Amino acid sequence: MKIRENVVKIGLCSTALMAVAALFIVVAYVFFNGAGIINLNFLLESPYRFEYGGIFPQIIGSLCLVGICLFFAVPLGVASAIYLVEYAPDNIVTASVRFFVGCLAGIPSIVIGLFGLVFLVYRLGLGISMLSGGLTLGFMILPWTVRASEEAIKTVPHSYMEASLALGASKWQSIYGVILKSAYPGIITGILLGMGKAMGETAVVLLTAGSGLESFLPQSILDPVASLPVYIYMLATQGHTEASYSRAFGASLVLITMFLIISLFAMFLRNRYITRNSGF
């Protein structure tokens, strides 16, 4: 009986290890195949065809896209969250806003990409551009920003708000000076997670922002822009040579590293937030 229990336990343990192994195998494989090609030139030069040059425009393009995406999604998402938590009356309008924001989270990214293509690129005439791509990414992460900000604002104790109101501050002064000050690490964690999501997203950017192989830096927000995920996609599916595959691994490694830095930062903020709040 005891032996059987142990066998089952080992079996269960090995499934958990499989999940960990999947992570390590993927990351290690990308690392060993990509590390060799990364040097200063690779990071700071422009690409030339599939096999030559570096990925500088792709890195900058990805950062610009994420910047526009955050510029759109963060103010709108945080404002919506403040309204939903602090102001919203309990009526059908509020309920439907919550419902639709939930819906938006459930829409597959490719559908949001198609919407960006027809609405921003064609209907509004923004063309295949950094602005179209950034805004479409913004639509994609908006529900996550709203949800994360809502959670963060909800964790601020009621007594803070009451104390501030009792001291004569108006409602908005209390929200701005007290609630947001206490909730900001949580909000920033949510934003960083959304940022990671936007940075790795391929389908949306492929449809709305550019072909990924652009070898120039965008001069305006209406220019097409290269990005790391689309560059990897192009090299992987159309390169067909060792050199292009190894560049794709290099670009993957850069992308994973950027993502890792963002997640570590988010984790750091979350931990700081937890210790600070439990300190009271």
Next chain:
Amino acid sequence: MEKMNIEWIIEKLLFISAISSSFIVFFIIIFMLHEGIPALAIGWDFFFGMDWSPSNNQFGIFPIVVSTFVVGIGALLTAAFVGIPAAVYLAEFSPRWVHSIVKPCVEMLVGIPSIVLGFFGLMVLIPLIRDSLGGWGECILAGWIILAIMTLPHVISISEDSIHAVPKAFKEASVALGATELQTIRKVILPNSRSGILASLILGMGNAIGETMAVLMVIGNPNIPWIPSSILEPVSVLTSVIVIGINYAVWGSMHQHALFAIGIVLFAIVAILNAITTAVIRKGVSR
């Protein structure tokens, strides 16, 4: 009075933000329908037509829908096969130090961009399948494995949470009655966390069906999709047909309308799966 005005303006501004956040969904639905309706209007031949061949004006998506479900359900079963035992282990047996290593790793797995995972699949999995099992290499099986890796973190996290949510008293009562730990898990813990586990699986399937890049790179995407008869055959799924087709579709042609109609079908499938998830969770809570 001045102060009241500012308060009033701010409240209205926040209200407008909240409303516009939800209006995006309306816009998406309206624009998708507007572009997709000409193809949806084909009706029977669109939904149940067996031939997808845009150059011959044939837009039957039935084989693509079937392939999508085959890939989605298979990925989910693969993820469940690994994820549920892993969740049981993490919730019930794992020593603290193991838990503190495994859990962050599982969470990190979500962070691997889907394009990188797809590229890994293309470079590693496909040659492996081609050499060991034969066929093209790019096939349903590869899609299952890659999508399973992507959905695994969700399945493990939500299942673990729902196992934790089973009251401790249930477990203690069962052990006090003389049941072994494993019997307790099988007869008490798992039945009681069933709804949470089920919800995680349905949600995972929604994610798997909506996933684009990773799956696109490993399943082969034949130009003329057919209903697969073996897991070593290449297939096309809804998302991959959109991405590959959108480059070739002339704007305003029936091909373009059909691709948007596929987007609507995809949206509908994922929305239904999400609604089922919510219903399952609600039922579990009320119980």
